[in-house]
Amino acid sequence: MQKINLKAQLASLVQLQKIDTEIYSLRYEKEAKPEEIKALEAAFEEKKQALTTLEKASLDLQKQKKERELELGSKEEEVKKLQTQLYSLKTNKEYQTMLQQIGSVKADISVIEDKILILIDQVDKAKAEIEREKQGLQEEEKVLNLKKKDIHDRIKEIEDRISQLDSQRKQITPNIDDKVLGQYERILTNRDGLAIVTVKDNSCQGCNMFVPPQVINEIKMYERIVTCEVCNRILYIDGEITL
Ligand SMILES: [Zn+2]
Structure with a gap:
């Protein structure tokens, strides 16, 4: 009696083990999912951060451009002022000195204008890059959401399978001594x-x-x-x- 009984119980344990092996493997898979989601989100955040850095750099360029433009304005004012003074000068020497001064300010203006042109180019490039990155990020976000959905679907699938296996387990356990x-x-x-x-x-x-x-x-x-x-x-x- 005992012999048959124990052998039958071992058979039930083997059946149970098959089910439990699948349950354990599914649980491991499920436990790894939150980390998968975290890793995907972290990679996306990093890309977002890169965009923020680009935007900051672009604003900085725009600020530099504005400063140069103000500087240009004041230099132009200076030239105008000097040019009006030019007619009130009495000697030729004073006149020549003033012309030199005007020439020097005009040279400064030319340097500032070149810098502004370079900045305009840099600002344009930065804006274009930001636009590209933004579009890329939108695509990335779609992909991220799809991947997250897949993961959540898989988690649901695992949970359903585990509850199926649990009910299979319940049919076997009554055949085994406590x-x-x-x-x-x-x-x-x-x-x-x-x-x-x-x-x-x-x-x-x-x-x-x-x-x-x-x-x-x-x-x-x-x-x-x-x-x-x-x-x-x-x-x-x-x-x-x-x-
Ligand atoms: Zn062993």
Whole structure:
């Protein structure tokens, strides 16, 4: 009675293990999802930050341009003022000096005008680059949202599959003694989702360590649950258990 019973229970545990193996793998997959989303969002934030940096640089160029334009205005004023003074001068020497002064301010103006032209070009380029980046970012955001949706869909799929597996589990667990089930579940938790394994060529398929012949004999007696001396997992002999 006990023998048949234990063998049948081992068969149920093997079935349970199949389900639990899938549940563990699904749980691992699900647990990794928030990190995946975080990584995608972080990459997107970095691109947004790069755009902000470009916008700041563009504003700085515009500010420089405005400053140069103000400087140009005041230099032009200065030339006008000097030119009106030119007619009130009495000597030729004073006149020549003033002309030189005007020439020097005009040279300054020419330098400032060149700088303004360069700045105009830089501002235009910066604006075009910002526009490109903005469009790129819009595309990126669409892709990001699609990827996030895929991840959320997959999470939902995993959850549905896990609840399906849970109900399959509930059909098997009544066939197992509470004590045996408790032992199985403890090992399952402690051994990363693998609680029952076969013995193949005298080695435990959970930890690959040697299983002595007397232990194998003990398994075949089906009088008690036999566990691996090294990894503590429940052992069974493939082919002896019919599912
Ligand atoms: Zn082992």
